[in-house]
Amino acid sequence: MASATKSPSNPLVLVDGSSYLFRAYHVPYLQALSTSYGQPTGAITGVLNMIKSLQKDYPDGNIVVVFDAKGKTFRNEMYAEYKANRPPMPDDLRTQIAPLHDIIGAMGLPLLVIDGVEADDVIGTLANQASNLGMETIISTGDKDMAQLVTAHVRLINTMTNVEMDEAGVLEKFAVRPDQIIDYLALMGDKVDNIPGVDKCGPKTAAKWLAEHGTLEQVMAKASSVKGKVGEHLRNALSHLPLSYELATIKLDVDLPENVQDIKPSEIDYEKLITLSTQFELKRLLTETQQKIKQTSTIQNELPEKHNELKVDTNNYQTILTQTDFDTWLEKLKAAELFAFDTETTSLNYMDAELVGVSFSVAEGEAAYLPVAHDYLDAPEQLNRAHVLATLKPLLENPDIKKVGQHLKYDKNVLANYDINLQGIAFDTMLESYVLNSVTTRHDMDSLAEKYLGQSTIHFEDIAGKGVKQVTFNQIPLDKASPYAAEDADITLRLHKVIWRKLSEEKDLVNVFKEIELPLSPVLAKMEQFGVLIDSQKLAQQSQDLAVRILELEKEVHTLAGEEFNLGSPKQLQEILYKKMDLPVLKKTPKGAPSTAEEVLQELAINYPLPKLLMEYRGLSKLKNTYTDKLPKMINARTGRVHTSYHQAITATGRLSSTEPNLQNIPIRTEEGRRVRQAFIAREGYKIVAADYSQIELRIMAHLSSDKGLLNAFATGQDIHTATASEVFDTPLKEVSIEQRRNAKAINFGLIYGMSAFGLSKQLNISRFDAQKYMDLYFERYPSVLTYMESTRQIAKEKGYVSTVFGRRLYLPEINASNGMRRKGAERAAINAPMQGTAADIIKKAMLAVDDWIDTLPNDDVRMIMQVHDELVFEIKEHKLIEYKNKIISLMEQAVQLDVPLTVEAGVGINWDEAH
DNA sequence: GCACGACCCTA
DNA sequence: GTAGGGTCGTGCT
Known part of the structure; x- marks a missing residue:
């Protein structure tokens, strides 16, 4: 050796x-x-x-x-x-x-x-x-x-x-010699491969025998003369040793x-290596590949021919400062089949954003930045913003001039503030990436460039700084701003080419992109721009009332605890509850500290006074801090309304999310909470209409599973939880108790969430055994649901993704994980995703249908103002309120055709609470 | 000043 | 048991 x-x-x-x-x-x-x-x-x-x-x-x-x-x-x-x-x-x-x-x-x-x-x-x-x-x-x-x-x-x-x-x-x-290795292996056998050998014959014995006799054949021939136990084993093995020899033979x-x-090596596929190493986050391979590419291109550049120098130059970016350059680029844009477009502004908030410049790209590496409002000291003279926008307006508003951008909803909103209605949005790289795979990457441009191009882009923080020292884009010198802005356009165009090629291979995904996400984007933009009217006086009054009650509660708690402490600090609270007052620890947080979460307090409240007060305190301070104090601050001074952002490329399942403020988590379950909804009002002469799909996910489950019983229950318009209770508990419909219905409801919800008996038992506070019994009963009555759940899991494991009715995909990277918890979690997500995702598809399609209809109305009679997953909220003029309301119900119910009817319930009111 | 956990609001 | 976002307190930089 x-x-x-x-x-x-x-x-x-x-x-x-x-x-x-x-x-x-x-x-x-x-x-x-x-x-x-x-x-x-x-x-x-x-x-x-x-x-x-x-x-x-x-x-x-x-x-x-x-x-x-x-x-x-x-x-x-x-x-x-x-x-x-x-x-x-x-x-x-x-x-x-x-x-x-x-x-x-x-x-x-x-x-x-x-x-x-x-x-x-x-x-x-x-x-x-x-x-x-x-x-x-x-x-x-x-x-x-x-x-x-x-x-x-x-x-x-x-x-x-x-x-x-x-x-x-x-x-x-x-x-032993190499030519004796097979004999040697046959004699020893192999436990792992399940090859039988001679019992108790290990390396020592095998080598000894082969040294004496040379080959397996000779060893077998001399078997009768081998003494002792081993000899016996050898003789017992004689019949199968030839087989073992054969198995061990390569x-x-x-x-x-x-x-x-x-057999010869082939060319290195650098592009593929970059893609793969990026996709699988193999840092070392990525770096080495990039280095090799550099070396290779250096060698190319050293070649005497210089003709391809321009092509290689990726920094062929221009800064447009003169009318002549602007004219040249206008021609380029008009001539281009598709160009990438991006705006630079002073704020991420589209309502506050002021336009600082625009960038374009017409071909890979050929991009320009057109600054119009950089106003740092010594900033060079730039073209006038109003003039530039007026010139660009016909181009930007022309639906036949195709644009691609990254998250163009933002740019559309910004431009709307300059009276430009951006049209001709043919592609959006953020949405392309989201539809292609919603989970493997975030969908911001920097992440996409890393993932799909293997390139690191100039980050905003690199040129603007971060934290309090961050400056706005108008403050950034052009020598920094230009490459950044032009690169954004350039990269967008490159990204589009790469991602679209991938997307094109999947017909269903192209469909989701073209028929749902891309057309939805301007509809969302419209909702965001229009905003929601908030009664800030009402909220201010509520805040005051809450403040009084919160102060009272604080005092009471301090008295009970015998000392003052911060009720908002789980850490201090732990000390008081579990150290000082010595209450029993019922549950711990994932990190091991004794939990003070709601469910624990609820349990403790039975025997102790403090937890109950604390629950009320928490509820009220959440209400005040998150809603009644905050919402009025979010009102835009110009419009007097609140403008949320709907994020179209965040969730794994296809749902939207909402931020600044989040309008999708406004309280509804408690009386105090609902008061917040009373502050969501309509303009003078208008009313609020709220329309929501009833039991949409269960209906989708019926459709997907084709379960006869479930389909029938929906077709005949039964209360689904009562119907389920009747089946599971073998009780006539009319005799189903409240308790039975409650249990059935928990089962129904659990199914949507991919539940286990364990989860159900916790939810219903029953034994694991009873929970399993309920589930068994359910699946007995609705056998196709069980089949559907199992096949979904199977499909997820085989393909690595599940799909909605309309072809949207959700990838589940952990579906085959060795970690049981993670795998189980992915399995639950796999069960839930087709239902939650299909519901998201349906309401998106409904929004498109409703928006199309609104466009046909002569006046500003109907406005779609909010989406909350299975609910759409409208501001509707009073004169045709009922007619419009019914039209919306019908559009939503007919948005798609499934094997179950979809039903929509709609209410009318002077505020959102009343409309429910 | 920022990241993170705990908590709690929604469908 | 699914999917999100916001706030607070805490501890690190």
């Missing part, structure tokens, strides 16, 4: 990929590796590191990587029990194989995966061919069985331990697509 010695000039290096894959998978520090979205990458990293090390040790070597194929091999046919004791490949290893193959392929290394045989056999065949041709061959493996392949020309190297073995090495290690004559001398 010797450590890696100098290699022959250009050896054939055969890599046993599968053996390294398994070994790397079990290395602790590699096991910890995974992407930010939960895809394990330890085994990939391990194998790549190993290949890298081989490339370093054998710079001129011809590296060929061999993997086991999926499925059975000829050895299984020979011996049904072969490897029967092996557990199936863990899912978190399986998911690493395809990416690893892709990466190795992109590295240009020949990759062999041959059906019906193992990697050993392919390596054996290649080594044999090479050895016959007198080629120096190195087999890189961690598998001792390969020692049988060692010859004068063939050596083994274990790249993980860096131990190399030639013929002498084999003899030293195993005390094939040398596998049918291969190419002969060894014809």
Whole structure:
């Protein structure tokens, strides 16, 4: 044995990929590796590191990587029990194989995966061919069985331990010659592969016998003369030893697509390597690839021809300061089939944002920034904003001039404040990325550039600073602002090309993008711009009332506790409750501290006075801090209304989210909470109409599962929870008790959330056993629901994603995770996503239909002002209130056609609370 | 000044 | 048991 010695000039290096894959998978520090979205990458990293090390040790070597194929091999046919004791490949290893193959392929290394045989056999065949041709061959493996392949020309190297073995090495290690290894292995058998050998015969005995008799055949012939227990074992093994010998023999004559001398590396696919290393967050591979690209392009640049210099130059960005340059670019924009467009402003809030400049890109690397309002000291003279906008207006408003942008809803809103109605939005990279895969990345431009282009962009913080020292865009010098702004447009166009190519491959996704997300964006913009009217006086009064009550509660609590403390601090509260007052600890937080959460307080409130007061305190201070104090502050001075932002590319499932303020979590469950809703009012002469889908997710479950009982219950218009209770508890509809209905409701909700018996038992405060009984009963009555749940889980595991009725996809990176908690969590998400996601699709389609209808109305009679997942809220003029309300109900109910009817309930009121 | 956990509001 | 956002207190930089 010797450590890696100098290699022959250009050896054939055969890599046993599968053996390294398994070994790397079990290395602790590699096991910890995974992407930010939960895809394990330890085994990939391990194998790549190993290949890298081989490339370093054998710079001129011809590296060929061999993997086991999926499925059975000829050895299984020979011996049904072969490897029967092996557990199936863990899912978190399986998911690493395809990416690893892709990466190795992109590295240009020949990759062999041959059906019906193992990697050993392919390596054996290649080594044999090479050895016959007198080629120096190195087999890189961690598998001792390969020692049988060692010859004068063939050596083994274990790249993980860096131990190399030639013929002498084999003899030293195993005390038998390479040509005796098969005999040696047959005698010992192999527990892991389930190959029978001679009982109690280990390496020592096997080597001893082979030293005495030379071959297995001779050992068997002399079996009768072997004394003692071992002799007996040997004689017992005689009948199966020939089979063991055969199983241990590596094939040398596998049918291969190419002969060894014809296997050559191919070109390195840098682009693919960048994509893959970015996708799987393989930092080292990414850096090395980028370095190699740099080296390669440097070499190209050093070539005498300079004709491609312009092409390579990615900094061909212009700053437009003169009318002449502006005119030139206007022509470019008009001539372009599609151009990228971006605005630079003073604020992320579209209502406050002032336009500072615009940027364009018409081709990769060809971009310009047109500043109009930089006003730092010594700022150069710029074109006049009003003039620029007036000139651009016809272009920007022309629906036939196609634009692409990143999150253009924002730009559309900003431009609306300058009386420009941005049209011709053909693509939006944020939405493209979101539809393509909602979960593997955030959808901001910096993240997208990293993921899809493998490029790091100039970040806003790089040029504007951060924290309190951050300046607004008008303060940023043009030498910094221009490259940033032009790059935004340039990158957007590049991103569009890459993402759209991927998206185009999936018809369903293109459909979701074109028919739902892209047209929805301007509808949301309209809702945001219009805003919601808030009665700030009413909220101010509520705040005052709340303040009084909160102060009272604080005093009472302090008295009970015997000291003053901050009721808002869970930490201080813990001290008081569990240390000072010595209350029982019912539950702990994930970090191990005793919990003071609502459900705990509720339990404690039965026996102690303080928790009850605290619950009231919490409820009221939440109300005051989050709603009654904050909402009036969000009123825009110009419009007198509140303008939320609807985020279209945040949630995994396709729902919208709302911020600044969040209008999707306004209280409704308690009386005090509902008062906040009373402050959501309509303009003079208008009323609030709130229309919501009833039981939409359960209806979708009925549609998706095609369950007869469930479909029938909806078709006949029954109260679904009562109907469920009637079935599950075998009670006539009319005799269903309140308690039974409540339980049925919990089951129904649980199903939507992918529940377990454990979860249901907690929800209903019953035993796990009873919960399981309920669930069993449910599935007995609605068997197709069970089938649907199971097949959804199955599909998720196989494909890695689930889909909505309209083809939207949700990827579940952790669906095959080895961590049980994570896997189970992904399974629940897989169950929930098609229902929640389809509901999101439906209301989005309804919004489009309603918006189309609103556009046909002559006056400003109807305004869609809010969306809360299954509810749309409108401001409607009083004169045709009922007619319009009914029209909206019908549009929402007919928005899509499912196997169940959709029903919408709508209410009217002078405020949002009354409209419910 | 910022990130994070605990808590609580919604569908 | 699903999907979100906002506020507060706390502890680190």
